[in-house]
Amino acid sequence: MNNLKKKKNIKLLQGNEACAEGALLAGVKFFAGYPITPSTEIAENMARKLPKIGGKFIQMEDEIASMAAVIGASIAGLKSLTATSGPGMCLKQENLGFAIFNEIPCVVVNAQRGGPSTGLPTKPSQGDMMQARWGTHGDHPVIALAPSTVNEILTLTIKAFNFSEKYRTPVILLLDEVIAHMREKVEMPAPEDIEVINRKKPTVPPEEYLPFKPDEDGVPPMANFGEGYPYHITGLAHSEKGLPISDSQQIDHFIRRIHDKIQKNIKDILIYEKYLLEDADTALIAYGSVARAAERTVKLAREKGLKVGLLKLITIWPFPDEIINKLAHKVNLIIVPEMNLGQIVLEVERASQGKCRVVPYGRVDGELINPIEILGKIQEQEEIKK
């Protein structure tokens, strides 16, 4: 019996399915969405599974409405999820800004496909990395995570919910079509082994409650609607009480504070993996499904005697400036392979502050970058050096 209990629970899951499983483990109780390739299976899984646990699923009339419903459900107390792809992600942007500005937890999945516009619905891309950072207007912080395996989709979906509840902010999960549709082995964690974080509730009586007054960690406790704490939420610049303001000092303080709550906790938020970087003179920086290819490239390069390592980014936003800066001091060359024409490479350049050469390698033809072509890029750079 004991042996059976200890046996790992292994499942073969599709990436989108793993996302749904992760959300359920994290305590999701509400999903609103709209069909779009390549994210639709997340909605289908949620439609099937949420009512089984007393949760709610609704297919809204569009992506704008889906995002609005998710925010509404979160305010009313349920952990909420929506999932989409490029065109739908564009539509969600205004409401995403509303959620950031009003510090409403929720998780938004973007299974990236080729763009712009309708683009390549069934092919992968990493073209929405900057959209994740700057898609909604105005200065705002954001947390975005990029898994590279189906197993990571599951664990990072849980993480995304935890970050959103802990820091009262939407979290974007950036998949791409490859890992969203791929089937892979997943180790299902036992519920008791999972850390599940729930939003802080107010400890003061309703008449003293200020919905946007932070605790020391920079995050204000959150009362759900219907719990006896009447308060106002508005997309207008607002006071700690939630009421519209025009006082420039208060506005400045508020906007800086919502940035600070992320920066202040950056050590907790940054997730990354280092692979054979100790003695490396060339580093690859990759994320999402390209990180899988990059890892293979490192092995191939090592076989050829080249000292190559990999920094796999998992937290994309906030950006790991310090980690990359340290790496840039150590290596001579950083190559950033990504399925776009150079988005994260710009951030890597900025963070490197000229301490080493930074070279982009991009593809936008809807094909996954393979290990051999990254190796080719490394060898080409070796030639240039000579």
Place this chain on the structure above:
Amino acid sequence: MKTVIDRYIREEMFPHIWCPGCGNGIVLGAIIRAIDDLNWDRDKIVAVSGIGCSSRITGYVDFCTMNTVHGRALPFATGIKMANSDLKVIVIMGDGDCLAIGGNHFIHAARRNIDLTAIIINNMIYGMTGGQYSPLTPTTKFGSTAPYGNIDQSFDLCELAIAAGASYVARGTIFDPRQSTSLMKKALDKKGFSVVEIISDCPVSYGKMNKIKSPIDMLKWIKDITVSKKAWEGLSPDEKKEKYAIGEFLSKDRPDYTELYEEIIKKAQETGGNK
């Protein structure tokens, strides 16, 4: 002595932002009186609005309130109601907010028959941005973006709500706040998607551009362009074009969306949800 209104407003938010002669305050008063008459638990009331002059109402009432983004108040409210069906959710919108940018959400909320009460303040113009024509501006009338007269055909909000599947549909005016209060009360009490359109004024934009000189003249104008539902039925097609029928148009019982979803939950739990 405190009035009914005083008991429900956020005093610190006053003076309000509305122009002298604006009908929004009359509608706010009617909403509060209707809620007070129903004697609801205040902690369970949620008011949601979009963007525009009318949408500022949510800032002035002391419930759980949410002034969301332009046109999307209904989907925000849908999420709130789905998450907690014990909450009484009131959605306050303007004509542009509800039927231009928010038109799709309006018909779908009605189609689902989700238990929300939509109160639409129809001043037939975009007031906050300075008087542009809306989908409810009557044909031939003027707006800052219709300087030669409006050629658009306007929506009949109530007919649209009925066609789309709402459970309760009525129209009142700021000229008769008592009738408006009573229509709102019935709407709030109705299970399912209920709609009350209130014909209101915007003296500084609509009035100014359409040569209705003062707020008093606007009230008189509202009185002139509206007739009871019964009287409206006796009008010729040409006469109908110039008038708005006032009163209750529809009150029917149909299962609301949240009730239907409870049945889904039951079914999923009974069958294990394999299908």
